[in-house]
Amino acid sequence: MTDYTKQKIESRADGSLRAYLRSIAAIVWKDLAAEFRSRELIGAMLVFAALVIVIFNFALELDIRTREAVTSGVLWVTFAFAGTLGLNRSMAIEKDRGCLDGLLLAPVDRSAIFFGKAIGNLFFMLIVEAIILPMYTVLYNVNLFQPGLILVILLGSIGYTAVGTLLASMAVQARTRDVLLPILLFPVLIPLLLAAVKASNGFLQSFEIAEIMPWVNIMIAYDVIFIAVAFMVFDFVVEE
């Protein structure tokens, strides 16, 4: 191979990578702009999350001692439930108004659509979490602003939105779509949610880092595996 062709191939690969990233960014931007104008998705997720936390207060009698032990569980159940609302909605808009077909017609790689939607969903999820955390801190006087906990929430949200976006794009194409998503999603999410609850609890109760690491490692493994799987199979989910 001559230097010239090598250079050409490299520049081409570089160019297509840049184009790929640009199309992902365009899809993310589209979702954010639509949400910024309508504000229907984050609003619904937030109100729902707040309601779940209030209900937990009565259901679990969150006095000071139990609070310490169950905070991580309450948080993750709240995020997981609020997340399904967002995922369902974000794919339903694409499906209902025929936007998905438009996206599929666009001359971009299908996986770029997946990453675009997944990153958009991740943004919404993180925004909701960023509002819920201080709210919980104020309501229950538990300090949630610890770097370790933030890392766990980030890792958990990445895995959640990767699997969630894939399964939501299947669920919206089914007859029973609103009912279907949580049924499909939760059993597959269990290793991630379990590790997230355990790791968050470890950070909140300041366990030793050696005790927390196995859980963090499981979350990293989960994220890597399922992003790779979703990347490979997404084509088959949106194929017509």
Next chain:
Amino acid sequence: MERRPKALPVLNWLTGAVFVAALYIVLFWAPQEAIMGDVQRVFYFHVAAGWVGALAFLVTAIVGGIYLARGGQRWDRVAMASVEIGVVFTFINIVTGSIWARPIWNTWWTWDPRLVTATIMELIYIAYMMLRQGIEDRDRRARFGAVYSIVGFISVPLTFLSIRIFRTIHPVVVGSNDPTAAGAFDMTVDMRAAFFFSLFTFTLIYITLLWNRLRLQQKMEEIEERKLRALSA
């Protein structure tokens, strides 16, 4: 119309005979366990049913992968048939385990990693069947089924691993044995023979059921086609 393959009735009768033999071996021939007594006999069919469940779901994930790579409705038929068998046998596995656990652990149920993992696996494949029910288009149903069976099958070992970090009390009879597990025992040579015979029997049952289920599916599709032709004629 396609004739019934000659090997199928032979296999049906053979499986029936082997199952009767397995019943005899497990219930009468295998030696009684010294501490647990007769309830230990549940073990032979319990593990065999669990094995068939895992095998069936593995087959589903593999044919799902083949379907996505190459296409072809027959792979999808195998996937569906295999999931149905797997769900039934995993259920048998859980129920027989409970029957054994009641006298040995003094409870029907405990949140042990293996028990939880088996239950979640069962739920994943029930969700799989619900997903398929919700989709009318045949190709799409096959594609979504394949995708979900792969995603689900990968998540099962991760679930097991993450719950395993808690302590377990479930005995490990095959392979290394942890003496602290409640209800552990060492197999004698005769027990081992009975164990492998029941594994073999259940694998045979799986193959027989799968084949019959596939033929049933083919017949159903044939009837559908004939109906359509009769209506359009």
